[in-house]
Amino acid sequence: MAEPTKPKRATVRDVAEEAAVSIATVSRWLNGSIKLPDGTAERIRRSIDKLRYEPNLHARRLSLGKTDTLALVVPDIADPFFATLAGSVEAAAESFGFGLVLCATLNRPAREVDYIGRVYRNHVDGLLFATNHPDDGTLLSAIEGQSGVVLLDEDVPGVNAPKVFCDNRKGGRQATEYLVAAGHRRIGFIGGVEGVMSAVERSGGYAEALKAANIPIDPALIDFGGYTAEQGRSATRKLLELAEPPTAIFASSDQIAIGSLDVLREAGISVPGEMSMVAYDDVAPFKFFSPALTAVRQPVADMGRRGVERLVSQITDPAFEMTEERLPVQLMQRGSVAPPADVYRLSRLIKTWRTKR
Amino acid sequence: MAEPTKPKRATVRDVAEEAAVSIATVSRWLNGSIKLPDGTAERIRRSIDKLRYEPNLHARRLSLGKTDTLALVVPDIADPFFATLAGSVEAAAESFGFGLVLCATLNRPAREVDYIGRVYRNHVDGLLFATNHPDDGTLLSAIEGQSGVVLLDEDVPGVNAPKVFCDNRKGGRQATEYLVAAGHRRIGFIGGVEGVMSAVERSGGYAEALKAANIPIDPALIDFGGYTAEQGRSATRKLLELAEPPTAIFASSDQIAIGSLDVLREAGISVPGEMSMVAYDDVAPFKFFSPALTAVRQPVADMGRRGVERLVSQITDPAFEMTEERLPVQLMQRGSVAPPADVYRLSRLIKTWRTKR
DNA sequence: ATGTATTGGTAAACAGGTTTACTAAAGGCT
DNA sequence: AGCCTTTAGTAAACCTGTTTACCAATACAT
Numbered sequence: 001m002a003e004p005t006k007p008k009r010a011t012v013r014d015v016a017e018e019a020a021v022s023i024a025t026v027s028r029w030l031n032g033s034i035k036l037p038d039g040t041a042e043r044i045r046r047s048i049d050k051l052r053y054e055p056n057l058h059a060r061r062l063s064l065g066k067t068d069t070l071a072l073v074v075p076d077i078a079d080p081f082f083a084t085l086a087g088s089v090e091a092a093a094e095s096f097g098f099g100l101v102l103c104a105t106l107n108r109p110a111r112e113v114d115y116i117g118r119v120y121r122n123h124v125d126g127l128l129f130a131t132n133h134p135d136d137g138t139l140l141s142a143i144e145g146q147s148g149v150v151l152l153d154e155d156v157p158g159v160n161a162p163k164v165f166c167d168n169r170k171g172g173r174q175a176t177e178y179l180v181a182a183g184h185r186r187i188g189f190i191g192g193v194e195g196v197m198s199a200v201e202r203s204g205g206y207a208e209a210l211k212a213a214n215i216p217i218d219p220a221l222i223d224f225g226g227y228t229a230e231q232g233r234s235a236t237r238k239l240l241e242l243a244e245p246p247t248a249i250f251a252s253s254d255q256i257a258i259g260s261l262d263v264l265r266e267a268g269i270s271v272p273g274e275m276s277m278v279a280y281d282d283v284a285p286f287k288f289f290s291p292a293l294t295a296v297r298q299p300v301a302d303m304g305r306r307g308v309e310r311l312v313s314q315i316t317d318p319a320f321e322m323t324e325e326r327l328p329v330q331l332m333q334r335g336s337v338a339p340p341a342d343v344y345r346l347s348r349l350i351k352t353w354r355t356k357r
Numbered sequence: 358m359a360e361p362t363k364p365k366r367a368t369v370r371d372v373a374e375e376a377a378v379s380i381a382t383v384s385r386w387l388n389g390s391i392k393l394p395d396g397t398a399e400r401i402r403r404s405i406d407k408l409r410y411e412p413n414l415h416a417r418r419l420s421l422g423k424t425d426t427l428a429l430v431v432p433d434i435a436d437p438f439f440a441t442l443a444g445s446v447e448a449a450a451e452s453f454g455f456g457l458v459l460c461a462t463l464n465r466p467a468r469e470v471d472y473i474g475r476v477y478r479n480h481v482d483g484l485l486f487a488t489n490h491p492d493d494g495t496l497l498s499a500i501e502g503q504s505g506v507v508l509l510d511e512d513v514p515g516v517n518a519p520k521v522f523c524d525n526r527k528g529g530r531q532a533t534e535y536l537v538a539a540g541h542r543r544i545g546f547i548g549g550v551e552g553v554m555s556a557v558e559r560s561g562g563y564a565e566a567l568k569a570a571n572i573p574i575d576p577a578l579i580d581f582g583g584y585t586a587e588q589g590r591s592a593t594r595k596l597l598e599l600a601e602p603p604t605a606i607f608a609s610s611d612q613i614a615i616g617s618l619d620v621l622r623e624a625g626i627s628v629p630g631e632m633s634m635v636a637y638d639d640v641a642p643f644k645f646f647s648p649a650l651t652a653v654r655q656p657v658a659d660m661g662r663r664g665v666e667r668l669v670s671q672i673t674d675p676a677f678e679m680t681e682e683r684l685p686v687q688l689m690q691r692g693s694v695a696p697p698a699d700v701y702r703l704s705r706l707i708k709t710w711r712t713k714r
Numbered sequence: 715a716t717g718t719a720t721t722g723g724t725a726a727a728c729a730g731g732t733t734t735a736c737t738a739a740a741g742g743c744t
Numbered sequence: 745a746g747c748c749t750t751t752a753g754t755a756a757a758c759c760t761g762t763t764t765a766c767c768a769a770t771a772c773a774t
Contacts, residue, residue, distance in 0.1 A: 055761070
């Protein structure tokens with residue numbers, strides 16, 4: 001029984017021999033760095049067809065020292081936010097002639113650092129990096145001095161690299177202003193991991209809006225923890241435990257809103273009847289929630305596309321400027337905000353919820 | 358001004374020289390195909406440390422002819438279904454020591470074929486393929502004879518490759534039986550692209566359940582078109598235009614359900630008050646919809662993991678069996694199904710909706 | 715006729731690993 | 745002492761492109 005031998009693929013040498021020219025001639029003709037008389041070109045063309053020659057990618061990469069591949073590193077690709085980002089990054093990379101390798105860190109710093117090293121190790125030509133957690137200096141020193149990295153969505157403070165973020169401060173302010181305009185004065189803020197740029201900025205916008213409306217800031221209404229449904233749940237529980245609970249919640253991510261909604265539902269608190277809510281991101285199908293959730297929409301796909309553009313610019317011209325760029329957000333007004341009403345009913349509901357627990 | 362020269366990386370040759378052994382010794386020691394006396398090994402170790410040697414990946418791939426990389430090709434990575442799949446595939450690949458490159462076809466056959474060629478062209482060692490549309494033979498001939506491809510979620514009929522699918526027929530039957538048990542007899546079926554395996558099987562399960570309950574099958578209640586929100590919208594409109602509209606809808610994907618819900622909402626038809634619904638996939642946060650949507654849950658993450666397991670088995674042992682495997686689905690009972698009631702009210706709502714249009 | 719471009723190529727080095735075939739020296743056995 | 749087997753290692757070929765340095769022949773100008 002014969003081994004199922006892999007069909008041997010043709011190489012440049014085979015083509016050159018078949019076309020009766022030298023290897024260099026074939027290679028240079030293929031790469032357009034030489035032009036040949038019609039006869040010779042035609043012979044080469046025919047040999048390539050005949051032998052079904054396709055250049056060996058690895059040989060090419062070894063020889064050229066570049067890969068025409070980009071990497072996207074995100075905490076979790078299954079998260080709709082990052083999935084949307086990945087979709088736009090893939091499309092943009094493709095349009096520039098780059099492939100995309102996908103890296104999910106699951107927030108393990110070791111993996112983040114490892115992936116960042118891939119651009120140094122020449123596994124990819126460039127890297128789009130989105131993290132989720134504050135940096136203790138590890139990421140900074142891993143990225144530092146590395147060219148070909150662009151930061152997406154979340155900052156790694158101190159890094160000198162092109163950055164593409166959204167306007168978190170404005171988003172935080174818009175959401176809060178909208179709630180204030182509806183008449184709310186006690187507004188809960190549920191934030192991401194404490195210290196992370198986006199959380200700092202969104203809460204900053206929240207504080208700004210309150211200050212502008214002469215509403216004192218109550219630290220008890222502010223809770224950081226992460227953009228997760230679990231954080232949404234636990235922070236909402238804390239808010240409901242307060243002596244003077246809020247009449248509105250600004251949930252600063254999709255997942256937080258989903259978790260918060262869960263607790264409110266379990267407590268029998270209706271939105272926006274007894275509690276108003278504004279969410280953030282607007283990647284989840286909030287339009288179909290009940291009520292349709294009002295949310296600050298981040299231009300996630302734009303961010304991915306723009307990140308690739310800047311990365312490619314940087315790869316082709318390493319002197320490319322390392323500026324930070326902010327993309328505008330937009331408040332999508334739907335049905336989860338109403339004037340505060342029936343505060344008595346709210347506190348009754350909360351009381352029975354507390355005893356139930 | 359000096360060029361910002363790339364720091365030259367150390368090669369095996371440098372290490373060998375530094376450690377005063379031959380290249381072959383270093384290479385073989387690194388790959389564990391030889392053991393050396395402590396002294397020599399220690400010298401090599403130290404040289405590697407000193408020179409910060411890291412093997413060049415491309416040279417390694419060229420030499421070995423393998424890449425330790427898998428590709429996942431899906432129609433659209435931003436779709437939560439495929440994003441979830443991608444997440445589990447990435448994790449599983451990682452656990453086997455493989456990287457993952459991501460390919461979104463956006464349902465363009467040319468891209469699908471091109472990506473499939475990548476395993477032949479040695480860009481990746483294996484490929485997980487999920488499509489979305491019926492095959493006109495193009496895919497079949499592209500995959501045929503290609504080893505190292507496994508099919509996920511959707512079939513390409515005729516292909517001899519390992520396949521990992523979910524039990525669509527059972528899912529379709531369960532959903533329909535559940536609706537029938539609630540008392541429905543006119544049940545709309547909104548399916549994927551006509552002819553695609555999953556759509557055929559889910560509708561097959563639907564038909565089986567009706568037959569078992571002695572309910573005649575009305576073709577007017579069945580509509581194929583694709584697992585998209587737009588299909589959900591248009592099919593639902595058609596159902597509402599019927600002389601005798603259904604009292605329940607089986608939406609055979611998340612997106613279809615979302616689109617269908619949109620039209621029902623616009624028509625003022627409440628779920629499950631006037632219309633019951635069962636969805637499929639259960640990747641969207643249906644728990645937080647109002648009503649919480651009852652849905653058949655597909656084990657998407659399991660499918661990804663299992664696909665990688667089988668792909669890796671096949672890569673390491675090409676004689677690996679090309680069987681088809683079915684993963685069980687599960688009906689998640691939530692709040693979108695009720696007995697048919699108030700048919701009069703439903704038809705009144707539909708009438709006013711029709712005139713409004 | 716001689717010098718100079720231009721055209722149409724070539725041979726060989728290089729990228730950086732892996733692997734095969736082979737050798738020299740030391741150890742063990744009779 | 746003579747022979748065999750390990751042990752420790754080497755030189756060189758190979759994987760497949762790209763690129764540099766260079767040459768021969770023709771075309772053109774003087």
